[in-house]
Amino acid sequence: MKQDYFSANNIKYIDYKDVSILKKFLNPNGKIVSHKRTGVTSKNQRKLALAIKHARFLGLLPFVAR
Amino acid sequence: MQEKENKEENYLSFEEAEGTDPRVYEVGYLLVPTLSEEETPTIYGNLKELISTFGGQSISDEMPVMINLAYSMQKVIQNVHHNYDTAYFGWIKFFMDPEKVLELKKKMDLDPTIVRFLILKTVKENTIASKRFIQREVPRRKTPTLGEKEEGKEEAPINKEEIDKEIDAMVA
Numbered sequence: 001m002k003q004d005y006f007s008a009n010n011i012k013y014i015d016y017k018d019v020s021i022l023k024k025f026l027n028p029n030g031k032i033v034s035h036k037r038t039g040v041t042s043k044n045q046r047k048l049a050l051a052i053k054h055a056r057f058l059g060l061l062p063f064v065a066r
Numbered sequence: 067m068q069e070k071e072n073k074e075e076n077y078l079s080f081e082e083a084e085g086t087d088p089r090v091y092e093v094g095y096l097l098v099p100t101l102s103e104e105e106t107p108t109i110y111g112n113l114k115e116l117i118s119t120f121g122g123q124s125i126s127d128e129m130p131v132m133i134n135l136a137y138s139m140q141k142v143i144q145n146v147h148h149n150y151d152t153a154y155f156g157w158i159k160f161f162m163d164p165e166k167v168l169e170l171k172k173k174m175d176l177d178p179t180i181v182r183f184l185i186l187k188t189v190k191e192n193t194i195a196s197k198r199f200i201q202r203e204v205p206r207r208k209t210p211t212l213g214e215k216e217e218g219k220e221e222a223p224i225n226k227e228e229i230d231k232e233i234d235a236m237v238a
């Protein structure tokens with residue numbers, strides 16, 4: 001993923017309920033993939049991290065997997 | 067008189083401006099899985115009523131659906147610990163005054179049927195995009211069609227003959 005996924009797909013608001021999208025940015029342990037590897041812009045990476053944390057709180061995504 | 071009218075207009079426009087993004091909230095919640103399938107719609111209805119009693123206007127929502135939680139959650143109901151691995155997840159998006167949201171939170175804190183909830187500021191537009199974009203995941207490759215291949219084969223021999231003739235002419 002070299003280009004910003006969110007601007008490429010025209011996603012303006014990163015929603016915590018979009019688990020299928022957020023899962024792309026988790027590694028097999030359930031950690032958030034670093035900005036360096038995702039290729040997402042810094043602004044969107046911050047929003048992405050927040051969305052993932054909200055999803056984790058509501059049990060949609062794991063804090064730790066495996 | 068005119069001044070009054072102007073003031074009213076200003077007030078209206080101010081209201082509209084306020085009514086856009088800063089007042090849009092969303093509450094996501096998990097309901098206790100011990101509820102039966104028939105009970106969830108009534109609780110969902112009660113929640114919507116609760117929001118409307120605080121002057122909220124619902125924009126969009128989703129009915130609670132049974133999901134498997136990513137990890138087990140604990141909740142204490144009447145001094146008894148409960149562990150939950152599943153729950154009903156639903157959400158409601160609504161307009162509300164910022165002061166009222168705190169009151170809503172306090173009310174929801176006391177609700178015994180809610181395992182957890184999350185109140186967020188959000189935008190009015192639909193924010194779920196996954197269904198539209200999943201299909202485009204694989205990059206498209208241009209595969210040559212059959213028609214193009216046949217054309218290429220037909221053209222090649224003709225070109226060779228012509229080139230041969232040209233070469234012969236050049237040599238001669």
